[in-house]
Amino acid sequence: MLIDETILQGCIEGKRNAQYQLYRKFASTMLGVCLRYSESRAEAEDVLQEGFLKVFQNIGSFRKEGSLEGWIKRIMINHSLNRFRKNRKQPFYEDIEEINETEIIEINEEPVINDAYPAEILLSMIQSLPHGYRVVFNMYVFEEYSHKEIAEALNISENTSKTQLMKARRVLRKKLEEYKQKQHPAFTNGKQ
């Protein structure tokens, strides 16, 4: 997504009109990102608002060597993670035995994903995940971080990251099945 140089310069100079132009250009995309990390639209909009404040405050440090969209997205994600760190009251539960068990179960299960699902349904499924699951799932699937990177970012162990991801997938699979059952009861019954 290209951005007009004058808009960028205006933002650097703190011009409100330019800031609004930039916001209009990226807000909808960034809201999509924030929604994945939040459990509600209200929370996502909070993150979006605070994230854009950080963008406007620090846009002078953007060196134009990468894409502006990527830079803004990174700020949104980092801000989401910061919120997650601050709000985290319980440490991640870590159980190596459980990890292995989870992986085995997952490998043996049949694939259930063949149909198309509405994006909003999938989003609501992610949002309904427990906070830790959601963050790890997002970082692994969408941002393509490794477990090692996730572990360092969230100050958890790699095993904990793996556990969270597996649990997240298991919950999502269950939700997908439930949704499928509601939408196509005949198909599900027939399969059984």
Added chain:
Amino acid sequence: MENNKKQPAESSGQIDNLFRKNLEGQQLEPGKNIWRGINRKLLLKEITHFNFSNFPGTYWLTGIAGIIVIPILLYLTLTPGKKNSSYPNTVPLTAQTIPLTGTIKSSATHENLSVANPPAVTLHEMTPVIKSPSDQSFNGKISQIINQSPSNTIQNEKKFLEIKQENLPAQWTEKKTSVKSKSIQKPVSPADIAANATGLTASRSTIKSKYELLKKEKENNRDFANSGETENSNESIIQTEQSIPDASIMRMISLNSFDSLNKIKIKYPAPDLVNLGIFPASGKDHAVIPQYFSLGLEFMPEVTLYTTPSSYSKVNWWLGADLSYHLWKFYIRPGVRIGYMYNDGAYQVNYKRKDSIGFYKQVVSYYIDPQHPGVIIYNTVNRTVYDSLIHKAIDKTRNRYEYIQIPLILGFDVFESGNFNFSVQAGPVVSFFVADKETSSQNTELTSSRLLSRIQSNAPGKDPNWQIWGAIHIDYRIAENFDCYLEPTYKYYFSPMVGNEAVSVKAPWSLGLGIGIKYNFGFNTLKP
């Protein structure tokens, strides 16, 4: 390093792909209030991120003009005795009666004004009179005639002045007149009030300034009389006198002489306060209680000291304004301050450069060439190879945190010496986090497409923080209504100002030194 990610089962990969395909790049229209909120917060940040270096020149000029004009306006509008009111409906005449007889002479060039029928003029003791500037000028001229023209026969006025002069300094009584007077039951002069009030608050707060004001006015009147403008002045006086009643002339003369009385507004405080001993009891030595307001501007560097761990100690800078209400030796001082707290932050930055380091051709399909059996044709696409190694960097930053502080200070004047005044203060203070300027890791432009950071700092907290404040206030009067002051302060924090969960931090205390100026206005008195 990516192996552990690429190992999951097929179904896991399908789930991942399903969500990635449907949600990556998803766009949703945000609510309209989002931008409003951003706009409002940007505005607040612009206000709170006050920086002298980038402050626009026009703002500087406006600020300087404001600093000059506002005190003048305050002085003109709030100083008692200079309030606007319509003459002559100003004086309720009720308390004491002075029968007057006599003749008013202005000068040789004008006819005498005679008071044919002695009017019964009633002077309210210490009656508040609000004069307009024109009235004041007029009164000054009347007074000038009295002082400079002994031939004038305004006998009752001189008699009144003579009573007052008994309590005035020697230099004020050079031109005593020998006019007989009838009895006045309770003569009240500025000097009486000064004498009465001295026992309460010393001379600095209210009475001294009024005393000096009277003195200045007296001198001004003399200068005016010696300036050769007597004749013109008299003309205007005569013209005015002809249009107003004689009783009013008398009243104005006396009011000019008792200018300080004009500035004193008598109220009656709750008797309970006197009974409790908070205020002095009514009596000869304690006739009035001065009260006034102060508007202060203050700058205060402050060191917040943590005993555990000591490395958390910080320097804060406060800039504030407050309004004090002084009553006798007590004052209450609410205000608002904005504070800047700086903190060194350290971040460990993990990032991938994702720089392109080459490409390879990926076979996407193939077929056997029908023209040349045995020849296989491959369809390929170019795939870029990126540097996916994790790089680490330590990013040290200087962060700024801003707080609004609301103090509610109670003070007590301990003693005075000359223009110095020493008082002690104590009270609660609450600080609210307003904004921060964290140069966090996302600002370190590392040409990366991926960046993660871990904050390793003892960043200040963002919850409201209560403190108890104690200070010594050393005040020096630099002009009649302006004071400058030094204020060594001590604060005890009820909770730490840092937000590090990993370290046990004890509540800090702080030492600061406030430097400020204040403008005193609204001088007034209470009568117990």
